[in-house]
Amino acid sequence: MSGVTFIRNLLDYGAAVFLPLIMLIIALIVRVKPGRAISAALTLGVAFTGMSLVISFMTGAISPAGQALVQNTGLNLTAIDVGWTPVAAIAWAWPYAALMFPLQIGINIVMLALGWTQVLNVDMWNVWHKAFIGAMIMILTNSPVIAVVICSLWIVMELKNGDLIKNQVQALTHVPGVTIPHCNMLDIMWMVPVNNLLERIPFLKKIKTSPQELREKLGFFAENHVLGFILGVILGVASGYNAKQTLTLAIQAAASLTLFPMVAQLFMQALAPVSEAAGEFMKKRFPGRDFYIGLDWPILAGQPTLWTAAILNIPIILLCAILIPNNITLPFGSILITSFAMAATVLTQGDLIRTWLLMAIATPFAFLSSNWFAPMITQMALQTGAVTLPEGSTQITWLAHNAQFTKVALFKGAELFGGKFWPAAAIIPVFAVVYWYYVREMKKREAAALARIERGE
Amino acid sequence: MKRIIVACGSGVATSTMVAERLKSELAKRNFRAEVRVVDFKSLKNHVANADLFVSIAPYEKIDYGIPVVTGIPLLTGAGVDETVNQIIKILSK
Numbered sequence: 001m002s003g004v005t006f007i008r009n010l011l012d013y014g015a016a017v018f019l020p021l022i023m024l025i026i027a028l029i030v031r032v033k034p035g036r037a038i039s040a041a042l043t044l045g046v047a048f049t050g051m052s053l054v055i056s057f058m059t060g061a062i063s064p065a066g067q068a069l070v071q072n073t074g075l076n077l078t079a080i081d082v083g084w085t086p087v088a089a090i091a092w093a094w095p096y097a098a099l100m101f102p103l104q105i106g107i108n109i110v111m112l113a114l115g116w117t118q119v120l121n122v123d124m125w126n127v128w129h130k131a132f133i134g135a136m137i138m139i140l141t142n143s144p145v146i147a148v149v150i151c152s153l154w155i156v157m158e159l160k161n162g163d164l165i166k167n168q169v170q171a172l173t174h175v176p177g178v179t180i181p182h183c184n185m186l187d188i189m190w191m192v193p194v195n196n197l198l199e200r201i202p203f204l205k206k207i208k209t210s211p212q213e214l215r216e217k218l219g220f221f222a223e224n225h226v227l228g229f230i231l232g233v234i235l236g237v238a239s240g241y242n243a244k245q246t247l248t249l250a251i252q253a254a255a256s257l258t259l260f261p262m263v264a265q266l267f268m269q270a271l272a273p274v275s276e277a278a279g280e281f282m283k284k285r286f287p288g289r290d291f292y293i294g295l296d297w298p299i300l301a302g303q304p305t306l307w308t309a310a311i312l313n314i315p316i317i318l319l320c321a322i323l324i325p326n327n328i329t330l331p332f333g334s335i336l337i338t339s340f341a342m343a344a345t346v347l348t349q350g351d352l353i354r355t356w357l358l359m360a361i362a363t364p365f366a367f368l369s370s371n372w373f374a375p376m377i378t379q380m381a382l383q384t385g386a387v388t389l390p391e392g393s394t395q396i397t398w399l400a401h402n403a404q405f406t407k408v409a410l411f412k413g414a415e416l417f418g419g420k421f422w423p424a425a426a427i428i429p430v431f432a433v434v435y436w437y438y439v440r441e442m443k444k445r446e447a448a449a450l451a452r453i454e455r456g457e
Numbered sequence: 458m459k460r461i462i463v464a465c466g467s468g469v470a471t472s473t474m475v476a477e478r479l480k481s482e483l484a485k486r487n488f489r490a491e492v493r494v495v496d497f498k499s500l501k502n503h504v505a506n507a508d509l510f511v512s513i514a515p516y517e518k519i520d521y522g523i524p525v526v527t528g529i530p531l532l533t534g535a536g537v538d539e540t541v542n543q544i545i546k547i548l549s550k
Contacts (some may be wrong), residue, residue: 125471173514178533223499261496262468267469273477293534295529296465296470298471301497302515302516307497
């Protein structure tokens with residue numbers, strides 16, 4: 001058996017077998033102790049298996065309800081929004097996913113050495129976004145070269161974005177020396193023009209809110225099991241289920257939303273040793289230099305505005321699901337659109353009303369992009385074998401697609417290489433103008449944020 | 458055994474990262490404690506059964522009724538020893 005057929009056979013065994021082996025090799029290369037490396041590798045296989053179990057359980061419970069909904073109401077919501085956790089699993093299952101680690105680390109080191117960024121990104125978890133983009137570009141253009149080019153561009157944009165928002169992150173969190181090069185923050189650029197308009201409305205400034213108090217009152221509804229149960233009841237009733245069917249569906253929905261993060265934790269446990277080693281490796285390369293350490297977004301998780309706005313946005317999501325013409329997305333896994341909430345919270349510096357309005361305005365567009373993404377995510381899921389879907393018309397999708405506006409722009413631009421000229425010709429100039437305005441605006445806001453930090457606010 | 462909780466936005470990535478780092482640092486120092494990862498949204502349900510909360514949002518001005526230690530150093534890698542020693546000191550009381 002030649003090397004190539006050996007690797008091909010391994011790939012055929014599926015992600016749950018193939019990726020633990022890759023993980024073991026990477027862990028040993030970065031000098032994780034063999035015992036811990038084997039444990040991490042096995043945990044990764046367990047994570048994949050656990051995730052496909054929960055996805056099957058969820059689609060098994062929800063897709064019949066979705067089909068009953070079509071018959072009962074005519075609403076054709078056949079693409080189940082699975083939220084980010086299954087999508088991350090699908091992205092990790094892309095055969096080249098592991099290559100994104102050296103790509104991200106390499107680009108970051110080069111940019112630091114050349115002084116192009118001050119961000120040292122130690123967040124190795126969100127490497128999966130790059131794997132996701134790479135897999136998508138492969139579907140759109142069928143070219144691994146273009147996939148690598150686009151992923152590299154994305155990594156550069158994320159790092160530059162960490163530079164563009166660092167003072168605003170500090171002014172909000174009071175944590176010095178860190179920033180958030182998470183791709184979600186790229187979507188701030190599309191919110192800036194809208195936010196500037198909202199800031200000019202005097203009436204909005206007069207509304208006094210207390211996000212913390214509201215969060216304490218509404219927080220109950222944000223808990224996964226409660227949220228899942230409520231969504232299950234709504235879906236059951238809308239589908240014309242009887243009481244027993246509705247309550248069964250509601251408990252199953254609550255179980256799905258509770259189990260997803262529990263299983264997704266296993267992915268992080270598997271990645272932790274490699275992630276730690278990569279962080280140490282990078283820091284050793286630049287001793288004594290002044291950095292902004294790039295962290296994942298949850299350093300914002302203590303912001304009451306983020307959660308309150310996300311909860312207040314739920315009714316808007318449900319309305320959009322019904323009212324948007326030709327919508328196929330059945331909102332479920334990303335019913336709390338934290339992706340918009342975190343970007344808007346940074347931009348408005350925690351202003352609840354504007355964060356909520358920005359989310360409400362962005363939500364209909366989230367449906368459009370989620371509808372567009374649905375066949376591609378479904379294809380990716382089936383190709384990688386990370387997910388098995390029930391027979392029939394069911395698709396999966398992701399409503400709170402991270403950095404979705406920037407991604408749509410990028411993918412439409414990349415279609416140029418797939419032979420489609422016009423979408424790219426339209427989107428590239430728009431993107432250039434929006435980005436230019438964004439950089440200009442961020443420079444002003446960074447200076448203002450720095451002044452606030454220096455005044456000790 | 459003393460119980461430490463760590464929380465992040467979804468109880469998946471950041472909190473698990475902090476917890477894994479903390480577990481290995483505690484093991485190095487032969488300090489036995491349970492480290493549990495929870496979801497920020499249901500933090501209140503877990504605080505009652507814990508002895509210490511490692512927060513990645515140390516700016517919060519909320520009284521959780523248990524000692525709170527910042528977990529940011531466990532993410533950035535700067536000041537890990539101080540943080541772990543502080544945690545051990547509080548739990549040893």
